[in-house]
Amino acid sequence: MAILRLGLCVAGVYSMFLIWAIAQERLSVPFASTTSSKPEKFKHVLFMNTCQSLAGAFSSLIYLFIRRQKGQSIAETFGVGSQSVKAPANGNGSTNGTANGNGKPHAPRASARTILLQYFQCALLVTSASPFGFAALSHISYPTMVLGKSCKLVPVMIMNVLLYRRRFAPHKYLVVSLVTLGITMFMYFGDSAHGKGASSNASSSVWGLTLLVINLAIDGAINSTQDEIFTRYRVTGQQMMFWINAFSTIVTTVLLFLPLPYIPVLHPSADRLPEMYSTLQYIRTHPSVKVPLGQFALTGSLGQLFIFETLQHFGSLTLVTVTLTRKLFTMILSVVVYNHTLTLGQWSGAAVVFLGIAIEAWVKRKDVHAKRVVQEKEKAKIKDL
16 A cells, blocks of 8 residues: 555656746746847746645645545644644553553643644745745756756755754665765766766856755755654645645745835845736736646646655655755756757666665555554454463
């Protein structure tokens, strides 16, 4: 069942975000104007993020009500009704906590305010991460950006260790190293990574690389905070998805209607007009932007359903591995469809990535088998009693 769930999550992430990437790329290209002969770029990232978070909130809301259990209250459906903190297991395998009427321990209660504050924290991080990544593209080449994003596994693990003192099994560090090394090799040995413009831009723009590092650090903080929420609270991925997207929509909508001053990276416009006004002006004079903008929001929201399902059941490291390998598989698919040629170094990088994934799969299968053996032994003891 776990393998089937992982397979569905991977297929959903790959299919949705492949279309999402196409829409995102289209949004980065100038659109024809009805009032001018010169095409203009769509620069309203805040509005893009609002559209996607709003679509994400609606899709997760629909999912929650479809999967709602009979007799479940609204608060429980949204994961804030009588929320329980997960109690750690003690040395005897039982959970710590006070006993209920049947003599069984239960977890202490957490207020809805506590968990909502953590969701709001994630929403603020999500809102602030995107502008840094977008701003970095103005100073570094796209291959450099992809190369940096390919190392996302590292900040996720570092932030988990620094923020929450979480430790991982030794094989996790090996898998992270192999996947990061493999994708780095794949990008570095590609022809596009060796272009004269790409290498010169990457070497001459320390500011762009600094923005990228900030973006990766915030992404790592987001994933580690989400891991912490799943560790401490009994919530589902779709409940988390709803609240983070809802809070993100509220934050970005407020920012859209405020006459913000010039803020480097976060609000680079100096006209002092609300961004919502300039965005609507752009859409009215560039109507062809509507279709890719709708595709970006819809596929991004549906892809998030699969992402949060993966995050809930398999953790952030598995999620980042899936999203990183999606980039690799997209490149390999491009080779097959469009007859591109890979260098020996790129094939070597692909082999290193698959090696890391194989190690992760083998260890997980071994752990699942060990747990089943323990469960069978416990069942046998109960029968003997």
